[in-house]
Amino acid sequence: MRRRALGAALVAFALALPVPAAAQDVYTIGLTGALTGPPASTYAPAVDALRIYVDRVNAAGGVNGKKINLILQDDSAQPGKAAANAKKLIAQDNVLLMLNASLSSTYAPVTAEARQANVPLLFASSVCPPTVYPPADPLQFCTTAFAASYDSRATLAFIKETAKEPVKLGFSAMAIPISRGEIDFAEEQSKGMGMTPVAKEIIPPPTPDYTPFATKIKDAGANWGYSWAPWVTQVRTLESLRRLDWKGNFVAWAHLEAEGELARLKDGQFYVVGANALFQDNLPIHAEIREAAKKAGSQYPAEQMAEGWIAGMVIEAALKATGWPATPQKVADAMSNLKVDTRGLRGGPIEWTKDNHFRTRQYYRVYRWDTGKGAIAREKDWYAFDVK
Amino acid sequence: MLASIYALIACGYVLVYRVSRVLNLAHGELMMLGAYMLMLTATQFSGYWPVAIAAAAGLSLLTGVLVYLFLMRKMTGEMVLAAVLTTVALGILLRGVMVLVWSAQQQYPAQALHVTNSSIVLPGGARISFFSMLLVLTTALIYGALLAFLRFGRWGIRMRAAGQSPLLAAQRGINLHAVYALAWGLSTLTGALAGILIALDSGLDQTMATIGLKAFPAALVGGLDSLAGALVGSLVVAAAEVLLIHYVDPLLSEVVPFLVLIAMLVVRPWGLFGTREELDRV
Numbered sequence: 059m060r061r062r063a064l065g066a067a068l069v070a071f072a073l074a075l076p077v078p079a080a081a082q083d084v085y086t087i088g089l090t091g092a093l094t095g096p097p098a099s100t101y102a103p104a105v106d107a108l109r110i111y112v113d114r115v116n117a118a119g120g121v122n123g124k125k126i127n128l129i130l131q132d133d134s135a136q137p138g139k140a141a142a143n144a145k146k147l148i149a150q151d152n153v154l155l156m157l158n159a160s161l162s163s164t165y166a167p168v169t170a171e172a173r174q175a176n177v178p179l180l181f182a183s184s185v186c187p188p189t190v191y192p193p194a195d196p197l198q199f200c201t202t203a204f205a206a207s208y209d210s211r212a213t214l215a216f217i218k219e220t221a222k223e224p225v226k227l228g229f230s231a232m233a234i235p236i237s238r239g240e241i242d243f244a245e246e247q248s249k250g251m252g253m254t255p256v257a258k259e260i261i262p263p264p265t266p267d268y269t270p271f272a273t274k275i276k277d278a279g280a281n282w283g284y285s286w287a288p289w290v291t292q293v294r295t296l297e298s299l300r301r302l303d304w305k306g307n308f309v310a311w312a313h314l315e316a317e318g319e320l321a322r323l324k325d326g327q328f329y330v331v332g333a334n335a336l337f338q339d340n341l342p343i344h345a346e347i348r349e350a351a352k353k354a355g356s357q358y359p360a361e362q363m364a365e366g367w368i369a370g371m372v373i374e375a376a377l378k379a380t381g382w383p384a385t386p387q388k389v390a391d392a393m394s395n396l397k398v399d400t401r402g403l404r405g406g407p408i409e410w411t412k413d414n415h416f417r418t419r420q421y422y423r424v425y426r427w428d429t430g431k432g433a434i435a436r437e438k439d440w441y442a443f444d445v446k
Numbered sequence: 447m448l449a450s451i452y453a454l455i456a457c458g459y460v461l462v463y464r465v466s467r468v469l470n471l472a473h474g475e476l477m478m479l480g481a482y483m484l485m486l487t488a489t490q491f492s493g494y495w496p497v498a499i500a501a502a503a504g505l506s507l508l509t510g511v512l513v514y515l516f517l518m519r520k521m522t523g524e525m526v527l528a529a530v531l532t533t534v535a536l537g538i539l540l541r542g543v544m545v546l547v548w549s550a551q552q553q554y555p556a557q558a559l560h561v562t563n564s565s566i567v568l569p570g571g572a573r574i575s576f577f578s579m580l581l582v583l584t585t586a587l588i589y590g591a592l593l594a595f596l597r598f599g600r601w602g603i604r605m606r607a608a609g610q611s612p613l614l615a616a617q618r619g620i621n622l623h624a625v626y627a628l629a630w631g632l633s634t635l636t637g638a639l640a641g642i643l644i645a646l647d648s649g650l651d652q653t654m655a656t657i658g659l660k661a662f663p664a665a666l667v668g669g670l671d672s673l674a675g676a677l678v679g680s681l682v683v684a685a686a687e688v689l690l691i692h693y694v695d696p697l698l699s700e701v702v703p704f705l706v707l708i709a710m711l712v713v714r715p716w717g718l719f720g721t722r723e724e725l726d727r728v
Contacts (some may be wrong), residue, residue: 094542096653098550191685194585262700266644267448267578270691270699291551294648301565301575315552322557357549 085377085384087120088129088147089182090168091159096263100288101159103314103358104183105130107347107366108157108373114414121377129153132294137159141167148175148347154380154389155373159183162236172197178390182369183314186416192446194415199393201369201408203333204311205420206236208443209286210244210262212422213309213331216438217282218251220307220329225253228280228306230271230295232287233241233262240286256280261291272298283308289315296328312336312425314362317434326429329437334403336425338434341402343367364403372398372408405440420445447578449587449684452703455661456668456676457592458633463670465609465629468518468529469552472537473637476513476659479540480506480638481555481645481654482548488558495559495646502642503635514627522623537667541655552725553650555642562648577647584643589677590635596673605629663707669720678718683708 089108092101104244118273120126129151131143142159147153148171157180158168165187169308172179178197181187186200207282217225227248231241245255259271272295275283283299283306285292292310298307305327310316312332322364337344337360344360351360377384379392397409405421421442428435455477462470470476482501485499509523517536521529556563558578563575574582596602607615608625616622641654661680668679683703690698710717 093586094545094550094652096651096656098545098649102550233700256578260696261696264653264660265699266451266657268648269447271686271696274692290651290653297648302573303565322554358551
């Protein structure tokens with residue numbers, strides 16, 4: 059009798075134990091991202107958009123009848139924290155897919171953890187690393203709009219097409235490897251396109267005063283400026299140049315903040331080149347995002363959510379293709395043969411193949427503030443580059 | 447401009463250290479909090495930017511006093527290191543709270559206040575933005591006022607006395623807690639003014655706390671117990687930074703303050719205007 063009671067107690071105890079996440083009836087995915095810290099403004103809105111998207115999918119019944127369990131971990135853009143997050147997501151949460159939404163300095167530890175555990179890694183809103191371009195690493199994928207070297211090619215092509223006078227280019231980059239590398243690339247490219255690079259300023263991140271850097275660009279006689287860096291460096295360089303009464307044209311990458319910033323600056327000679335359609339286009343999907351953001355009570359404006367929304371669409375499609383039961387390998391296989399219609403948020407679909415985990419074509423649009431109309435105007439419609 | 451930023455921030459480090467011997471490593475975060483408070487007051491006083499700035503500065507002064515009363519006061523009698531570590535913890539807490547309340551995105555108080563940051567042409571053709579000029583003038587005004595206050599003001603003299611010998615000051619009937627609270631309040635006020643004016647000039651984001659840290663070497667170069675030293679130290683550090691950006695390599699700007707600091711520690715460890723006695727105490 060005592061033995062039977064003990065056995066019953068053990069069974070009851072075993073039943074009461076928490077079930078490991080992997081064994082639960084959900085798709086568990088985990089993200090390490092810069093939700094706080096200096097560069098958070100570039101990543102946090104995208105992560106919030108992804109959270110809202112996943113909540114919507116779950117509310118509609120999930121994927122293949124299973125809910126998505128999205129675990130968010132803040133790494134403050136610190137490699138050490140990112141490594142600890144990756145370890146925890148893999149070992150403790152048994153994620154099927156890991157996401158990175160942080161500075162490139164966090165890539166090495168996160169990639170190492172993912173590779174060791176054979177878990178696919180998606181870069182969503184963080185810059186795409188070289189390993190997602192052909193020939194791609196089998197476990198690494200990227201949905202982020204910006205793409206090293208392609209962005210500068212697109213920008214320089216636009217400048218060449220638009221400029222009516224010989225182009226003297228002043229560059230500005232943030233003192234981080236990815237930004238410096240891109241501006242070095244652009245400097246070389248511009249020479250081959252008949253432009254004259256006259257200044258290149260590499261600006262450290264916590265700079266309180268951009269005037270010394272802007273002064274050098276202005277004094278060098280630049281009539282066009284180009285910056286490919288986190289938004290703060292791009293826009294503060296431009297604002298400092300304008301305060302110095304610089305009259306040239308300035309081109310920057312259209313980060314999440316671009317739409318609000320074009321409206322704030324109202325500068326007719328400030329162009330943003332980007333791969334996401336701005337919300338002023340008023341597509342049906344833009345209305346959908348606006349409504350979802352409002353309903354979720356997000357701290358961030360809907361205009362900054364396209365990047366996270368696209369990541370959500372891709373994850374949903376990948377999990378749908380994975381089926382159930384899911385394993386990290388099955389998810390990676392599904393992602394290696396995926397085509398997602400972005401419904402106008404991008405110029406074309408996100409298409410991944412076995413060798414290309416970036417996209418097969420990269421589309422660009424150019425916007426600026428139309429001072430006459432008092433609104434954002436599309437300066438150049440979608441133009442594309444094949445990704446080989 | 448850069449020297450003014452460093453000077454306005456550095457005087458906050460000096461005020462607290464001079465009076466209580468505590469290195470306030472949350473000064474950058476308190477400065478950022480002051481700037482975020484402007485976002486708060488901007489919604490109340492939109493269109494009246496001087497009122498919004500004054501209200502944010504007042505709230506910052508109050509915050510500094512409250513930080514002393516509810517946190518640093520408990521550290522009285524403890525090791526100085528414990529107090530310094532407490533300020534580190536306070537900084538981490540403040541950073542987290544600010545993200546939760548105001549989010550991580552870039553903010554523009556000038557836009558919220560509907561004020562234009564126009565460009566002003568100076569004699570010789572140089573240009574400066576309106577809020578940069580205001581920052582330079584504010585720095586001059588704050589230093590003038592603080593030097594006069596510490597030399598002639600009743601509470602200023604009490605602050606100096608408490609800094610020189612807390613025991614004797616207490617025996618003479620000076621309320622040390624009130625003096626320390628005032629020092630924390632004034633320190634947070636000056637830091638917040640720097641944060642507010644930087645935010646009005648070029649926007650506000652999470653990097654502002656790092657700017658606060660960059661001003662720390664300026665205070666050390668001048669001598670941590672000297673207000674005039676903080677001013678001269680800021681000029682030295684900023685001049686070195688701008689000259690190296692212009693003539694050598696822009697990337698040096700990140701390390702210049704610390705290079706100048708190391709050079710100073712080798713040649714004159716107590717700073718340009720500091721005293722050896724203070725160094726011994728540290």
